[in-house]
Amino acid sequence: MGKVKIIATLGPSSRDYNVIRKMIKEGVAGFRINCAHGDENTWIEYVKLVRDASSDLGKAIPLILDTPGPQVRSGDFQEFTVKQGDNVVISSNPGNDGGEKKIIIVPAKEFYTAASTGDIILYGDGEISFRVVNTGEDFVEVVVLNDGVVKPRKKVVIEGKEYPVAFPSEVDRRVFKFAGDVKATFVALSYVRSLKDVELAKDVLSRHGWMPGLIAKIETRSGFINMGEIIEVVDGVIVARGDLGLHFPLEKLPLIQKEIVREAIKHGKTVIIATEILESMVNNPRPSRSDVVDLYNSVGDLVDAVLFTNETAIGKYPVEVVRWTRRIIEAAESELSRALISEYRGAIKAMNLLDKYVQGLVLLAESLGGTIVGYSKTGRMPTLVSKYRPQIKVYIGVSNRFLAEKLSIKYGLEITDMSQAIQDNLEKEYEVGVEKLVETLVKQNYLRPGDIVVETYAKPQTSIHEIRIRQII
Ligand SMILES: Nc1ncnc2c1ncn2[C@@H]1O[C@H](COP(=O)(O)OP(=O)(O)O)[C@@H](O)[C@H]1O
Ligand SMILES: C=C(OP(=O)(O)O)C(=O)O
Incomplete structure (x- = not known):
């Protein structure tokens, strides 16, 4: 699979176990349910389909529940x-x-x-x-x-106006409760205007006893102006090109996309590009040239993930969309220049010891032509590894399913939930986690004799960060 992750919106075209299973096999790393449509009865149906397919395939697949936010929609009538x-x-x-x-x-x-x-x-x-x-x-x-x-x-x-609708909206509150009921991985907040909006959402969410990861959709003028303070307090952002294209002149969109991506990366937060990624595939089995070039360029911007909307919700070819995306991502990644990667890294400052250690870890593994295999209990170390946009394979074992799901949409990380493997060895979970993950990767042929593995973990309680180099025999 590529380093840039694929996220797909569920809808009538993908409301089917076999379609969802095929989409995962072709490379979908996560699904989004747009809660502006349907109600709890339809949302739960999608949740079950994804959970069934992901447990059958033994993969941690995150679920993003997208809130409608303070938006205005038309009601039901005959088209x-x-x-x-x-x-x-x-x-x-x-x-x-x-x-x-x-x-x-x-x-x-x-x-x-x-x-x-x-x-x-x-x-x-x-x-x-x-x-x-x-x-x-x-x-x-x-x-x-x-x-x-x-x-x-x-x-x-x-055009040019924002509605003074209360945040969170009535449906948002229902989504927050539902997120707690199903233990959703992420909640996406639509039409976030400021830090205050995120704090209000967190406050309501905390009352349901489950704190999912938070993703802010940057889509309005105030959201864009205040994105710095918003990005600080969320796990990631969605560049919601659909709404941005309604709130800004369309020709401003390329620059706006680049500015949001740069700001998210500067803060080490997940950044996802959404809407009209391969729009030409809604009705066609092949993408248009301009769609291919746009997706290729987003891979060159080193985003974490791309998010499909119409293509997989109402399009005719949800599985083919994923297949084409993988092809385009893999081609773009194989052609990334060294200059681009070093320019990118030059713009990031290491914040603390762990951050500096991870920066060195990525450089070491790359210079050895090795594979990073790590274990994490909190997600801090792999989040930093991903921030440096590693150009080698990175496999990370983690202590629970929720964390595995949360990290799965990040650039360049292949995540495995190791909770079963470490359950009898909790006092040595870091050591056992890495050892068992290497064993599994060898068994599955992802690691072969002669391969160099850079094994690592960072124990938060002891401030001990370990790196061990091993050659597979
Ligand atoms: N859960 C759903 N149930 C029915 N239709 C859906 C659902 N999710 C998405 N869709 C359809 O797919 C279209 C594209 O999805 P999306 O971009 O998320 O929605 P929108 O543009 O309406 O905010 C929607 O306009 C709607 O027609
Ligand atoms: C993803 C988006 O949001 P929604 O589908 O909720 O309009 C968008 O505006 O690009």
């Missing part, structure tokens, strides 16, 4: 086509169509407070836009700016 110049009514009241047939239901009252005459409304990911021509207490009249199909349950954004 209809519109043509440029049509007049359409948006209303919270299904009966309030003023004699019009074409009515878009938007329940949130914040939408009607925020909309003014002349505003541009972007629908979905911007597939259709409207201009507001008249407003009322619970309706807005718009003129359609381009032809398209108006589908239900899509995002409704007013």
Whole structure:
């Protein structure tokens, strides 16, 4: 598998045990459930499918529950086509169509407070836009700016405006509770605007007795402006290109993506690029040239992971998407230049002794042409290894499934849950963890006679960091 990880959103196209199993075998390292769709009954169905497939395949597969956040979406109605110049009514009241047939239901009252005459409304990911021509207490009249199909349950954004909706939203709170019920690996926070939003989320989550990893989606103007303080207090960020493309001019997106990636890497936090990764594969079994080049370039930006949305949720080819992604990632990784890696590392400062030791560990293993095999109880050491973007294989054993899941979306790490293997040797878990992992890797042919292994662990209680070099015989 490549060093850049693949995460896939589940949806009608991937709501199937065999599809999910194939996706994992082809290289999916984690799944996302977008909780803006469905309810607890559908979310649990996806959780079970992923847990069944991952335990059958013996792999730790993280689950990301994505909260809708303080966003405004349309409600349920029959989809209809519109043509440029049509007049359409948006209303919270299904009966309030003023004699019009074409009515878009938007329940949130914040939408009607925020909309003014002349505003541009972007629908979905911007597939259709409207201009507001008249407003009322619970309706807005718009003129359609381009032809398209108006589908239900899509995002409704007013260009240049943010809704004053409470954070966390009512659905967010349900997702937080559900995350505790199913012990989800991560919760993704949508429309995070500031450090305060993350703190509010943490506060509610802690009341459910389970603290998942936190991923902030950077997607609004305030989220982007405040990303420094946000990144400090989360495990990772998603560059949510779908919404960024609604809140910023599209031509600004490349620079915004690069700035978010740079900031996350500077803080040693996971960074995931999302949306329209291989969008051309929603309806086609082969990706477009521009999609291939975009994905190749993201690998060159040394991101941790890419996250599919439409491609695996409603696309026709969820398994082929993963297969193509692996091909493109592997090609891009085999062509990464040394200059790029050293420029990247030159921009990172080692923060403390452990950090400096890990920096040296990665350089040592690379200069030996070796493989790192380590054991970790807290996740600190492998997180740092990943931060240096190792260009050799790294296998890490960890003490529990949750930690294995959490680390699995990080750059360059192959994680194994060793809880079974170390359970009778807890006082020597570091030593036994490494030894048993090497044994397993030899058995599975991942390590062969002649291979050089750099074995390592960092015991937090003793401040002893050990490195041992072994050649497989
Ligand atoms: N759990 C689900 N149930 C049904 N449809 C879903 C689900 N998750 C995603 N989808 C479909 O896949 C599309 C793409 O997913 P995503 O990008 O996560 O959503 P959105 O753009 O609506 O926020 C959604 O618009 C929706 O049509
Ligand atoms: C991943 C994204 O979020 P969502 O699908 O929730 O809109 C995005 O905006 O790119």
